[in-house]
Amino acid sequence: MTLMQMVPLLMKKENNNEDYEPKVVSFGPYHHEKENLKLVEDFKPTAVQMFVGSDMNEVVFISAISGEIENAKSCYPREVTRRYTDIQFAQMMFRDACVILNYFGPDNDVEHSWKKAETINHHLGIAVYRSIRRDMYLLENQIPFRILEILVALRYPNTPKGSFVTNMEQHSFKMFFNDKKGKIEHAEPNDGLGKNPAHLLEIFRRVIVTGPTHDPIFRDNDGCCNVNDMLSNLEKGVGKCCNDDEKNEDMHGLYVFRSITDLKSKGINSKASGIKSLKGVRFSPTRFCRSAELKLPFMYVDMYTRVFFNNMIAYEFSPNSHIIDKSVTGYISFMKLLVVTKEDVKEMRENKILINSLGSDDDVVQVYKDLNTFEAEDSSNFWKVKQSIEKHYHSKIRTWMAEFRTTYFNNPWTIIALLASLFLLCLDIVQTYYAIHPAPNNPGDA
Structure with missing residues (x-):
C-alpha cells in the first residue's frame, strides 16, 4: 500500500491552514478523536449498520481488515499509528470506510441510495451531510483504497473484480462535471483509469485530468479562409521593420497577458471547450473571418473550490505522491493569469465557462x-497554449485585425455603414474615371 501523504509544512504556513483541516468528519488517524468532529464520530456506528445491513456481522469485516492490518498501518507514519492497537486501528478503518461507502458506493439502487441520504440527513442535518464531501477532498483525511475494496468485496460478493474502481471513477466524474451518464471519454492510457488508486483523492484527480493535452492537428476544411501562413509572413516583415522579433525574444516565457478581458482587447475571445477535463484548454489562432479563440473547460466555483484545489x-x-505531470497545479497557474x-469572471460566466455558486x-x-501554486514550473499541458497566446498578443498584424474587426464588424449598423461607405467610394471612383475618360460619341447619334 502507498503512504497516506501529509500536507507540506510550508503550504500550511503560507496558505489558510483551515483548508487542510476537516470540518465535520475524520477519515484515518491524522485527525481522529478531535473534539470538533464528535458529532459525526458518534454517528459512525449507525453508518456501519447502514452499510453492513441485517444479514451480515461486523466481525467478518473487521477480521478481513485485521488480516491486512500491517499493510494498512504502514500507510501512515509510525509516530501516528503507535497510539492504536491493531484492533483499534482496524475498527477505526472499518467505521471510516463505512461513512465513505454510504456516500460513494457500488450500490446502484437509486431508491436505496436516496434512503441512505435521508438517514444521514436525519441524524446530522443537511449542512453536515454536504460538509462530508468537503472533508473527503482533504489530503490528510484519506484511508487506503484497499480497505474500501475489501469491504465492498465482502458486502457485494457478486461485484466483478475491478468494477468498484470504475464505478467510483464514474461517480466522481458525474459529480465534478455534472455528467448524468458519468461516461469518461477520450481517456489516455497514462491517465491511470481503472488501476488501483492509493486513496479516494487520487480517484478525484484522475477524473478531472483525463484525456489528451492537445487535439490532433487537421487541415482546416471549414470553408473559411485560414490565413495563418499569410499572417506569419506579414508578421516577419512587420517584425523586421519594428524590431518586434527582438522584443518578443526578450519577453519569451514572461506571459505578459493578464486576464480574459485583456485577451479580448487583443482579439482573443473565450468560450467553453466542451472537454470535460482540466486538460481541455485549447487555442485556435486568428482566421480571416474569425477571431482567435481560447477554449476553456467548464468549471463550477462553489464554497469548496478553494479547499479542493x-x-x-x-x-x-x-514528496511521496510520485506525480510527475502536475496538471492541476498547471491549470490553476493558468487560471490565475x-x-x-x-469583469473577467463576468466574461467567463456569459461564455458559459464558469458557473458562480458564490x-x-x-x-x-x-x-x-x-x-498558491508556489511559482511551480509551467506544466507541459499549458505551455503550448501560453506560447500561442503570447505570440498572438505581441503580433501587430493580428492586433490590427482584431481592432478592425471590432470597429467595423462588431454590430450590424457598423457593417452597414462600412458597406455603404465602400459603395459610395466605388461610385466616386467610377464617376472620376468617366470624368477623365469620357465615353466616345457614337456617330449614329448625330
Whole structure:
C-alpha cells in the first residue's frame, strides 16, 4: 500500500491552514478523536449498520481488515499509528470506510441510495451531510483504497473484480462535471483509469485530468479562409521593420497577458471547450473571418473550490505522491493569469465557462487569488497554449485585425455603414474615371 501523504509544512504556513483541516468528519488517524468532529464520530456506528445491513456481522469485516492490518498501518507514519492497537486501528478503518461507502458506493439502487441520504440527513442535518464531501477532498483525511475494496468485496460478493474502481471513477466524474451518464471519454492510457488508486483523492484527480493535452492537428476544411501562413509572413516583415522579433525574444516565457478581458482587447475571445477535463484548454489562432479563440473547460466555483484545489496542489507537491505531470497545479497557474477582476469572471460566466455558486464575482476572483501554486514550473499541458497566446498578443498584424474587426464588424449598423461607405467610394471612383475618360460619341447619334 502507498503512504497516506501529509500536507507540506510550508503550504500550511503560507496558505489558510483551515483548508487542510476537516470540518465535520475524520477519515484515518491524522485527525481522529478531535473534539470538533464528535458529532459525526458518534454517528459512525449507525453508518456501519447502514452499510453492513441485517444479514451480515461486523466481525467478518473487521477480521478481513485485521488480516491486512500491517499493510494498512504502514500507510501512515509510525509516530501516528503507535497510539492504536491493531484492533483499534482496524475498527477505526472499518467505521471510516463505512461513512465513505454510504456516500460513494457500488450500490446502484437509486431508491436505496436516496434512503441512505435521508438517514444521514436525519441524524446530522443537511449542512453536515454536504460538509462530508468537503472533508473527503482533504489530503490528510484519506484511508487506503484497499480497505474500501475489501469491504465492498465482502458486502457485494457478486461485484466483478475491478468494477468498484470504475464505478467510483464514474461517480466522481458525474459529480465534478455534472455528467448524468458519468461516461469518461477520450481517456489516455497514462491517465491511470481503472488501476488501483492509493486513496479516494487520487480517484478525484484522475477524473478531472483525463484525456489528451492537445487535439490532433487537421487541415482546416471549414470553408473559411485560414490565413495563418499569410499572417506569419506579414508578421516577419512587420517584425523586421519594428524590431518586434527582438522584443518578443526578450519577453519569451514572461506571459505578459493578464486576464480574459485583456485577451479580448487583443482579439482573443473565450468560450467553453466542451472537454470535460482540466486538460481541455485549447487555442485556435486568428482566421480571416474569425477571431482567435481560447477554449476553456467548464468549471463550477462553489464554497469548496478553494479547499479542493489547495489539497490537490498539496497532493501534487507532496514528496511521496510520485506525480510527475502536475496538471492541476498547471491549470490553476493558468487560471490565475486569466481571472484577475470581476469583469473577467463576468466574461467567463456569459461564455458559459464558469458557473458562480458564490454569488459575487469578486468572491470568485478571491478564490483564485487564494490558491498558491508556489511559482511551480509551467506544466507541459499549458505551455503550448501560453506560447500561442503570447505570440498572438505581441503580433501587430493580428492586433490590427482584431481592432478592425471590432470597429467595423462588431454590430450590424457598423457593417452597414462600412458597406455603404465602400459603395459610395466605388461610385466616386467610377464617376472620376468617366470624368477623365469620357465615353466616345457614337456617330449614329448625330
